[in-house]
Amino acid sequence: MKLHVLLSSGAVALAQQVYLPVDGPASLLQCSRNGSYATAIPAHSFREFSFTQTETIRTATSRPAPTTTTTFAPNYSRLSSLVPNLTTTQWGNWDPAxxxxxxxxxxxxxxxxxxALWTAIPWVNFTRGLYSTTVEPTPVPTSELVLPPPEPFGPETCYTFPKDFLLGVAASAVQIEGAVADEGRTPVHMDALSLFSPGRTDNFVANEHYYLYKQDIERIASMGIRYYRFSIPWSRILPFVLPGTPVNQQGLSHxxxxxNLVLESGMLPAIVLHHTDTPIEFYPNVSSIIIEPDTxxxxxxxxGYHLSYENVSFEDAFVNYGKIVMAHFADRVPIWWTFxxxxxxxxxxxxxxxVIKAHARLYHFYKSDIKGTGKISLTLNDNFGVPRDPSNDSDVDAATHFNAFQLATFGNPIFLGQDYPDAFKDSVSDHVPLTAEDLSYINGTADFFSIQPYTATVVSPPPxxxxxxxAANISHPLRPYCVTQSTTTTTGWNIGYASQSYVYTTPTHFRTxxxxxxxxxxxPVAVTEFGFPVFAEDAKKQADREFDSPRSVYYQAYLSEGLKALWEDGVDWIGVFAWSWADNWEFGDYAQGFGLQTVNRTTMVRRYKKSFFEYVDFVEGRRQK
Incomplete structure (x- = not known):
């Protein structure tokens, strides 16, 4: 048989996978060719048989309660002058019944x-959940914290994670909170997504995390997670969006x-200011939420980043909202993402x-006005484009174009102080040129590079x-990236194991x-989302959903390849946040379960999956003391 071995190098010029043809089976690269078992012949003998397997019972290690308090900025009483003349009030709930x-x-x-903001939208089958008030937590039973049987094969290296490596889980409010019309929150554009696709599920209930957050935080901390990454909806803090409108006291208090509960549980909060939840007021009509093909x-x-509401731009309104949230919570939050x-x-x-200018303004506000000591970034998406044939220059150029459009469009000005890449400027005719003054202000306004590398994409030029x-044809079917995207390599094999959705397991490409x-x-690079929906997991029995070996393998393989990048390639890889701590609303679908826990949609009961244990155990078992 023919085997193509995939290798990578940490050198700048060679940090691209190459294929090396090999005849016959692969050698055991991790084993010495001259080891004692290389040429020895096994000996055979009869012996007394007995069942010798042992079952080791281990339990997850909960986060210990903190013994000291670390602050990252002055508290709100000292920062309130940065957001003057705020008034607070509160509203009720909207129930169409x-x-x-x-x-x-x-x-x-x-x-x-x-x-009126709720009644203006023609909701269909608007649903309320089980809860209407915060549920007090109960201790997680020890029986739920017993680790499952380990996988028989594991990573083959002895590399360790630095002591300060970030281990977290992530979620977004619009996908987990539910209670969308409760306690002052007003509609966001994703709430209306189901209106455009009849039959798609909505987020009106989701995981009811808004009322169940105390139990959820208890469960996450019980597994040993160190960082909880979550988003705060703009419309729950400022229901009327604009500067000068009342702040929702219930939202702030929530x-x-x-x-405070995250901190008391021994974890640290990490906050996203905008995670696909733009207030509906920005849209002249709900149909404008959808971006039609060929336009x-x-x-x-x-x-809605390009929109205005009552002559106030999205940029100015968002910066105002961000300042309010940062001023209130910066003393206790070590990591922020703007978008x-x-x-x-x-x-x-x-x-x-x-987006870029709003991000830069909030970065300078945090660093210069608040004088915060935490870190700020924005997190980008790009299912890493790899050339279909790495020895073909056209394929390599196409992959470079694909990645530059998605990453350098933000990364050039923010991290390098450089103009947009040609891949973006050539395709987007209405791009706003960045002046030298712009680039000077934007340059350096992120403390680390934040990415969400679920999988990889095989790229080649247009056919x-x-x-x-x-790029010159606005209706071209391959826009905006103008490349051919595939899941198969030159061998005809898929790039990896196919999940329930678009994700193919591609751990080797993760290192690259x-x-x-x-x-x-x-x-420095942080992975702020990565995860894997096991194929047809939702159709399995509950016990089988919990024993999710493919997801366990995904996390262990990705983390193992990341360690190679850290130790062998010199990459400053600073942390990971798994998506997500529980199955949630995947923008119209609950069947694609990316979660580390299952959620019963009738009772809202959560149950740990095997992968949650494996994810935490892999990192904490290798963390330097």
Whole structure:
């Protein structure tokens, strides 16, 4: 048989996979060719038989309660002057089945005005969950914390993780919280997604984390996780969006309590300010949320970055919101992200301009005005583009173009102080040029490079024309990236094991990707989402869903390859956040379970999956003391 071995190198010029033809089976690269078993002949003998297997019972190690308190900025009482003249109020819940009618019509920002934001949208099958108030946690039974049987094969290296390596789990409010119309929250654009696809499930209930957060934090901390990464919805803090409108006291109190509980549980909070949840007020009509094909759009749904509301730009309104949240919580939060995967919500070049400049403004606010000592970034998406044939220059150029469009569009100005890449400028005719003054202000406004590398994509040029021809044609079917994307290599084999969705397990490419990012953008690299929905997991029995060996292998393989990048290639890889701590609303679907826990959609009961234990055990078992 023929075997093609995939190798990678940490050198800047060689940080790209190459294929080496090999005849016959692969040698055991991890074993010495001259070892005692290389030429020895096994000896055979009869002996007394007995069942010798042992069963070691281990339990997960919960995070210990903190003995000291670390602060990362002054508290709100000392920062309030940075966000002057704030007024707070609170609103009720909206229930379309209720006959109650607000009595304060005509009052600016009153309950009638708040309710009108919900009634203006033609909701279908609006649903409420089981809970209407915060549920107090119960201790996690020890029986649930017993580690499952280990996989028979494991990583073959003895590399360790640095003492300060970030081990976390991630989630976004729009995908887990539910309670979308409760306690003052107003609609966001993703709430309306089901209106455009009849039959798709909605996020009205999701995981009811808004009311179950205390139990969820207890369960996450019980597994030994160190960082909880979550998002705060803009519309739950500022229901009327704009500067000068009232701040929702219930929203502030909710996240204040959540943050304190994370800290009391021995973990640290890590906050995302925008995770696909733009307030609905920015949209002239709900249909404008969808980016239609062949219209020159960049992303899939419009996050409204290029829009204005009552003559206030998204950029200015978002910066105002970000300042309010940072001023209230910066004393206790060590890591911030301004945006999550903004490219996927960008309609045009003005969208990109607004994101980059809003991000830079909030970075300077945090560092210069708040004088925070924590870290800030924004997290990008790119299923790493690898050339279909690494020995073919055209394929390599196509992969370079693909990655540059998605990464260098943000990475060049933010990390390098350089202009947008040609891959972006050639395809997006309305991009806003960056001046020398812009680049000076934007340069260096991220403390680490944040990426979400779920998988890899096999890339080659367009089949019938060129990348340049595609870039010049607004209706070209391969826009915006103008390359051919595939899941198969030159051998005809898939790039990896296929999941329930688009994810193919590609751990070797993960190592190459870390090399690419670190050597291109010259900053420490954090993986803020990665995960894997096991194929047809939702159709399995509960016990089989919990015993998710393919996901366990995914995490161990990716982490093992990351260690090679760290130790063999010199990459400054600083941490990982698994997506997600529980199965959640994957933008219209609950069947694609990326989670480390199952969720019963009737009872909301969570149960640990095997992969949760393996994920934590892999890192903590190798962490330097």
């Amino acid at each position: 209720s006959n109650a009618t607000p009595t304060d019509a005509g009052v600016p920002y009153g309950n009638a005005s708040w309710t 996240y204040d309590d959540l943050i 020159g759009g960049i992303g899939y749904t419009d996050s 999550n995967e903004p490219l996927l919500g960008a309609r045009n070049g003005h969208s990109i301009d607004a 019938t024309d060129t990348i340049a021809d595609c 990707y870390l090399n690419y990012l670190y050597n291109t953008f010259r900053a």
